[in-house]
Amino acid sequence: MKKSRIIIITVLSVIVIAVTIGLMMYFKPHKDFADATPDYELTVAELIGAFASDEAAATATYVVDDKTVLVSGIVRETDTDSNGCAVIVLGQNGTEGSVCCTLTPDESTASITIRPGDPIRIQGQCTGMQELIEPQVIMIRCALPRK
Amino acid sequence: MKTAIYLTLLLFIVAAPMHGQDKYLCKNGHIWFYSETPLETIEAHNNEAASVLTPATGELVFQLLIKSFKFERALMEEHFNENYMESAKFPKSDFKGKLVNLTEIDFSKNGVYQAVVEGKLTIHNKTNTVRQKGTVEVKGNTILVKAKFDVVPGDYDIEIPSAVRDKIAKTVAVNVDMAYQPYKK
Numbered sequence: 001m002k003k004s005r006i007i008i009i010t011v012l013s014v015i016v017i018a019v020t021i022g023l024m025m026y027f028k029p030h031k032d033f034a035d036a037t038p039d040y041e042l043t044v045a046e047l048i049g050a051f052a053s054d055e056a057a058a059t060a061t062y063v064v065d066d067k068t069v070l071v072s073g074i075v076r077e078t079d080t081d082s083n084g085c086a087v088i089v090l091g092q093n094g095t096e097g098s099v100c101c102t103l104t105p106d107e108s109t110a111s112i113t114i115r116p117g118d119p120i121r122i123q124g125q126c127t128g129m130q131e132l133i134e135p136q137v138i139m140i141r142c143a144l145p146r147k
Numbered sequence: 148m149k150t151a152i153y154l155t156l157l158l159f160i161v162a163a164p165m166h167g168q169d170k171y172l173c174k175n176g177h178i179w180f181y182s183e184t185p186l187e188t189i190e191a192h193n194n195e196a197a198s199v200l201t202p203a204t205g206e207l208v209f210q211l212l213i214k215s216f217k218f219e220r221a222l223m224e225e226h227f228n229e230n231y232m233e234s235a236k237f238p239k240s241d242f243k244g245k246l247v248n249l250t251e252i253d254f255s256k257n258g259v260y261q262a263v264v265e266g267k268l269t270i271h272n273k274t275n276t277v278r279q280k281g282t283v284e285v286k287g288n289t290i291l292v293k294a295k296f297d298v299v300p301g302d303y304d305i306e307i308p309s310a311v312r313d314k315i316a317k318t319v320a321v322n323v324d325m326a327y328q329p330y331k332k
Contacts, residue, residue: 127214
């Protein structure tokens with residue numbers, strides 16, 4: 001094989017590989033928190049307590065690197081956001097502090113039977129804690145655990 | 148008869164400010180932004196913004212988590228959090244301000260009112276004073292606040308690398324859509 005042909009084939013292969021990797025990265029899907037194995041399993045009180053005592057440490061542990069967090073507690077209220085996604089707030093009535101979980105659109109239809117007072121386990125992506133209205137840990141892309 | 152009139156007057160005097168000082172809460176506000184260039188359209192939505200509105204004073208406060216912005220593409224979301232907003236270091240953004248034309252808004256009467264808000268907007272740990280126009284709609288027990296304004300990333304020390312500068316608009320259009328309910332103790 002001629003040397004020039006080898007160079008052309010090598011250059012073309014490198015281009016094809018680079019473009020493929022670039023496209024794969026550009027179109028890579030979001031992490032599926034519904035099917036992921038939880039990295040952390042906590043109660044509502046433990047999760048709120050972690051952010052209340054050291055927000056930076058809790059952010060580094062539960063938020064950075066898109067960890068899957070599974071939280072268990074009692075449903076305080078249910079709502080629907082402007083996208084039609086179910087919002088389930090976990091916490092005790094009369095106690096400050098809650099975990100607000102927004103379900104994915106697919107999971108939202110399955111959540112219609114969830115009522116205040118129900119014990120529940122929800123997993124998803126923890127995005128941090130807001131304290132404007134009350135200390136409230138926010139979880140998005142949530143789903144009911146598969147097992 | 149006189150006593151009855153005094154009592155009625157007293158009731159009005161006591162009841163009016165009590166009602167006026169009530170706070171209205173929005174727990175799942177929708178804030179989204181949009182950046183469009185010929186090369187790329189970027190859109191991200193945050194449906195978890197919290198806000199408190201005090202009609203009596205016109206005080207308006209917002210808070211949101213940067214990490215709660217959802218993008219269509221995972222890579223864009225990753226770059227937004229890690230390279231531009233540094234959300235691990237600066238996880239929140241907030242606004243503290245007031246409706247400056249409060250006298251033109253009647254919170255006791257249904258209708259859509261033009262509103263002007265002025266206050267301090269903090270993004271990426273940098274605070275700027277902003278003045279924006281929007282609407283306040285009173286609809287029974289619900290108050291709807293809508294606004295659209297431009298944010299220049301450079302004003303908040305957000306550096307856009309030259310490699311992607313052509314893909315991100317110089318000004319990013321931010322939309323606010325909040326529905327407030329009376330605060331129940």
